[in-house]
Amino acid sequence: MNAIMTRTARLPYGRHLIDEEDIQAVVEVLRSDWLTTGPCIAAFEKAFAKKTGSLDAIAVSSGTAALHAAMFAVGVEPQDEVIVPAITFVASANAAVYQGAIPVFADVDPDTLLLDPADVERKITDRTKVIVAVDYAGQPCDYDALRSIADKHDLRLIADACHALGATYKGRPVGVLADLSTFSLHAIKPITTGEGGMITTNDVKLAERLRIFRNHGIMTDHWKRSQGGTFEYEMAELGYNYRITDFQCALGLSQLGKLDRWIAQRQEIAAHYNVAFMDCDALELLQVRDDRTCAWHLYVIRLRLDCLTVGRREIFDALRLENIGVNVHYIPVPWHPFYQKRGYEKGQWPVAEREYERILSLPIFPGMSNQDVDDVVAVMKKITKQYARKERIV
Numbered sequence: 001m002n003a004i005m006t007r008t009a010r011l012p013y014g015r016h017l018i019d020e021e022d023i024q025a026v027v028e029v030l031r032s033d034w035l036t037t038g039p040c041i042a043a044f045e046k047a048f049a050k051k052t053g054s055l056d057a058i059a060v061s062s063g064t065a066a067l068h069a070a071m072f073a074v075g076v077e078p079q080d081e082v083i084v085p086a087i088t089f090v091a092s093a094n095a096a097v098y099q100g101a102i103p104v105f106a107d108v109d110p111d112t113l114l115l116d117p118a119d120v121e122r123k124i125t126d127r128t129k130v131i132v133a134v135d136y137a138g139q140p141c142d143y144d145a146l147r148s149i150a151d152k153h154d155l156r157l158i159a160d161a162c163h164a165l166g167a168t169y170k171g172r173p174v175g176v177l178a179d180l181s182t183f184s185l186h187a188i189k190p191i192t193t194g195e196g197g198m199i200t201t202n203d204v205k206l207a208e209r210l211r212i213f214r215n216h217g218i219m220t221d222h223w224k225r226s227q228g229g230t231f232e233y234e235m236a237e238l239g240y241n242y243r244i245t246d247f248q249c250a251l252g253l254s255q256l257g258k259l260d261r262w263i264a265q266r267q268e269i270a271a272h273y274n275v276a277f278m279d280c281d282a283l284e285l286l287q288v289r290d291d292r293t294c295a296w297h298l299y300v301i302r303l304r305l306d307c308l309t310v311g312r313r314e315i316f317d318a319l320r321l322e323n324i325g326v327n328v329h330y331i332p333v334p335w336h337p338f339y340q341k342r343g344y345e346k347g348q349w350p351v352a353e354r355e356y357e358r359i360l361s362l363p364i365f366p367g368m369s370n371q372d373v374d375d376v377v378a379v380m381k382k383i384t385k386q387y388a389r390k391e392r393i394v
């Protein structure tokens, strides 16, 4: 290894950005009468709905809670089948399991690693109820294709848009592209409330079911009751406590105002990487389709393993040794022991399983300096050169 390190401090692959304005917004709520189930939640929901062009938004305690609530709202029941891409965060599939349903994994497109509509169609049975479209790395799925499949087979379309807040498909914002769109507000996501989630929809009935589900299945919430001056409430269905606090929503509201600027910064960093890695034989970029914009939650690069003398593990370790905080998103979900024990056998998702072996997520986040970006490029070039397969015929 080269003894001279480019960086002395570890550069993370993602990082939140909190300013004084965010802190003041939270402090103000901490001094108020409502720590939870208060007016700040409605204000954040309203602003989020406006930002995504949707009729309504429902804030919950996490992105996972948002996915679970979405499964409940569209009526997912035990033994129903829910189609999920093989490459995603485990929560996309687990949410179906929470409702007793069966995740059916579909393969991904080799250019984008987004859900492959042709494989979705192959996986549909009489028991299929929902398609979960995951906007991997921040690029929206092919929603026109997925919508026509859903309509043809009378299925519901749920977007796992946890990476994609701020992206567009054919000029339409993420948030209105599915029956329900779910977002994560975890610290590493496009905007944050620490932990938190959101669901957007244009369907008034689904919105009502989501609000009931996040509050134990109770028909009216505490704030509405206090306004209405009644003690009565009814619980008709089993819900959960998936509420979020008002001080978290104050942070979310403050963060939302910075989203456009942050997406622009992510797009700039991605454009810089794209140009820098274009002439690198050992690296292959993911494609972004012409009809979409990407929110670049992740910058995923693929190794051309035939050009290298080592595998992904060694490249990963070498980058980490150089203090470049790379990561891998994601291990195919059916490979996890939980799913293996339930009979999902490896080898059924040829694209996802092959691509998984050669993906790396490079650092990308608002607040990353030009120097940080240059360091990643320099280290990446150094390492791929060091492990270049010399005998390869060009």
Ligand SMILES: *Cc1c(COP(=O)(O)O)cnc(C)c1O
Pocket: 062, 063, 064, 065, 088, 089, 091, 092, 134, 160, 162, 163, 183, 184, 185, 186, 195, 196, 197
């Ligand atoms: C982060 C994430 C989730 C879960 O969100 P949490 O807020 O961490 O519960 C679900 N799906 C995807 C694709 C994610 O990236």
